Amino acid sequence: MLQESRATEPVCRAKATRNTHQKETVWRVFSAMRNHPTAEMVCDEVAKADPKIGRATVYRILNSYVSSGTAIKVPVYDGADRYDITVMPHSHAKCRICGSVLDVSTSGVLPAVKEENGFIIEGGAVLYYGKCRECSK
Numbered sequence: 001m002l003q004e005s006r007a008t009e010p011v012c013r014a015k016a017t018r019n020t021h022q023k024e025t026v027w028r029v030f031s032a033m034r035n036h037p038t039a040e041m042v043c044d045e046v047a048k049a050d051p052k053i054g055r056a057t058v059y060r061i062l063n064s065y066v067s068s069g070t071a072i073k074v075p076v077y078d079g080a081d082r083y084d085i086t087v088m089p090h091s092h093a094k095c096r097i098c099g100s101v102l103d104v105s106t107s108g109v110l111p112a113v114k115e116e117n118g119f120i121i122e123g124g125a126v127l128y129y130g131k132c133r134e135c136s137k
């Protein structure tokens with residue numbers, strides 16, 4: 001019995017170390033990307049850092065950031081959701097030419113009436129569209 005637990009211990013430790021390494025790598029890559037990346041964009045960068053980390057693992061780790069409140073998921077009207085390291089409420093602008101997503105500091109996104117049909121509005125975000133600096137040149 002004792003021998004058995006000794007035998008499995010290094011395996012468990014190796015697995016835990018691998019998980020920690022994967023999480024650290026994904027975080028390092030994701031937190032350096034300030035362009036509201038899609039999961040696929042994070043996958044591509046993670047693959048450069050460590051090709052052994054699979055796409056499913058990257059998706060799983062990204063979603064764990066969202067559920068723990070470390071990152072937010074930004075839905076855009078056409079295309080894949082974006083991941084954002086800035087978790088405080090803010091709005092976004094999407095370039096309709098190159099698809100880049102930028103932060104916009106806006107006030108007054110909330111309507112004057114905070115309750116309608118029994119629904120209490122607590123927050124909101126707006127997705128603007130237009131042309132980014134590069135595409136306006």
Ligand SMILES: [Zn+2]
Binds near residue numbers: 095099
């Ligand atoms: Zn653009």
Ligand SMILES: [Zn+2]
Binds near residue numbers: 036
């Ligand atoms: Zn943002």
